[in-house]
Amino acid sequence: MSTLRLLTAGESHGPQLTAILEGCPSKLALTAAEIDRDLARRQLGFGRGARMTIENDHAEIVAGVRQGRTTGAPIGLVIGNRDAVNWSKVMSVDVAEEAPAPVTVPRPGHADLGGALTFEHDDLRDVIERASARETATRVACGAVARRLLAEIGCRIWSHVVRIGDVEAAPDGADRRAEVVDDDPVRCLDAAASARMQAAIGAARDRGDTLGGVFEVVVEGFPAGVGSYVAADRRLGAKLAGAMLSIPAVKGFELGAGFAAAALSGSLVHDEIFFEEARGYYRATNRAGGVEGGISTGEPIVVRAAMKPIATLLHPLRSVEMRTHARVEAHVERSDVCAVPAAAVVGEAVIALALADAALDRFGGASVGEFRDAVQVFTDHVRRR
Ligand SMILES: Cc1cc2nc3c(=O)[nH]c(=O)nc-3n(C[C@H](O)[C@H](O)[C@H](O)COP(=O)(O)O)c2cc1C
Numbered sequence: 001m002s003t004l005r006l007l008t009a010g011e012s013h014g015p016q017l018t019a020i021l022e023g024c025p026s027k028l029a030l031t032a033a034e035i036d037r038d039l040a041r042r043q044l045g046f047g048r049g050a051r052m053t054i055e056n057d058h059a060e061i062v063a064g065v066r067q068g069r070t071t072g073a074p075i076g077l078v079i080g081n082r083d084a085v086n087w088s089k090v091m092s093v094d095v096a097e098e099a100p101a102p103v104t105v106p107r108p109g110h111a112d113l114g115g116a117l118t119f120e121h122d123d124l125r126d127v128i129e130r131a132s133a134r135e136t137a138t139r140v141a142c143g144a145v146a147r148r149l150l151a152e153i154g155c156r157i158w159s160h161v162v163r164i165g166d167v168e169a170a171p172d173g174a175d176r177r178a179e180v181v182d183d184d185p186v187r188c189l190d191a192a193a194s195a196r197m198q199a200a201i202g203a204a205r206d207r208g209d210t211l212g213g214v215f216e217v218v219v220e221g222f223p224a225g226v227g228s229y230v231a232a233d234r235r236l237g238a239k240l241a242g243a244m245l246s247i248p249a250v251k252g253f254e255l256g257a258g259f260a261a262a263a264l265s266g267s268l269v270h271d272e273i274f275f276e277e278a279r280g281y282y283r284a285t286n287r288a289g290g291v292e293g294g295i296s297t298g299e300p301i302v303v304r305a306a307m308k309p310i311a312t313l314l315h316p317l318r319s320v321e322m323r324t325h326a327r328v329e330a331h332v333e334r335s336d337v338c339a340v341p342a343a344a345v346v347g348e349a350v351i352a353l354a355l356a357d358a359a360l361d362r363f364g365g366a367s368v369g370e371f372r373d374a375v376q377v378f379t380d381h382v383r384r385r
Helices: 032-042 082-087 112-119 125-131 133-151 191-207 236-245 258-263 340-363 368-384
Strands: 005-009 016-022 059-063 075-080 156-164 213-220 250-255 273-276 280-283 301-307 318-320 327-329
Touching: 005 133, 016 133, 032 059, 032 133, 032 340, 075 133, 112 125, 133 156, 133 340, 156 191, 156 340, 213 340, 236 250, 236 301, 236 340, 250 258, 280 368, 301 340, 340 368
Parallel strands: none
Antiparallel strands: 005 016, 016 075, 059 075, 156 213, 213 301, 250 301, 273 280, 318 327
């Protein structure tokens, strides 16, 4: 991100998460309730662990907003960790009288080993606390701000789960019910597949195992002409991929037809170009996923992410005790069985942040009005060409 800058701090069991979002235009109507709505959506989903019943996330806006509107100053957000009261000794800033027992067995699939070696930690707690996906709450909170900004230019962002483990949802048709997707326990639009996904999660839980899956993020109404082919770091697809792969446990990314396109002939993949006086240029298909040559086409932006199965296992995999190098079983933390529905909400947030940044980069605007006008001028210009 360049025009919109985000920095977060905070440990999973520390007193709070803190975020500073800089570069948001002034005069954007914003309430903590709107941010809390997305924070609550991140906590949903069949397959979550006990933590989600303890935390009921609330964002406190501590800077950059006055009388319900952004001022153009950095926006400061704070999300308290309710669970912190149970961890005050372990997480104490000052040296505790009685040193907490260190975690010395790294969990495969986590940052534990790499973090300990990189930062020379003897207690893996120093890694676990920051590497935890708890950090994604701050990105969801700031993503809600980006979503509000994009709504000002007619943009809507939503997501749905298309695979959990080996259960795949049927391809959805024209009726993509964004409004109802949160009502489903795994945020899947195919009711029959949803039931099988929930059964698969239950079975994995009974086995002491975990599951991953695939989710799709859809962005409707994003203007054409954002991004560029002239330099690698201006390509919109690269920004979307970087955003998605910044989510812990996301290991795969697809734009539009993605990997499926590799198996098809070109005549079945590329989107033919049409023109109508009232509409301007448009496509009848959208296999490109709304980006061609690194530039948005004006069609919906459609991206998918593959999330690996949760790495913390009730029946742990083998590991090594770091003081003795003895072969042991991995450390077990309280954990989710499947977090794909929640990761999809995080996906919406990081895509909102990436697109808001790219749009601000392209159109500028110190106030929301200026931003909106610049988008409108360009959109009208494109329609007349
Ligand atoms: C919303 C969300 C919730 C997650 N919950 C857990 C969890 O409860 N237990 C766990 O082991 N990993 C969980 N993860 C994944 C880990 O944070 C991640 O696998 C780990 O930090 C290692 O990073 P890496 O998979 O990107 O290498 C979650 C990820 C997300 C996006």
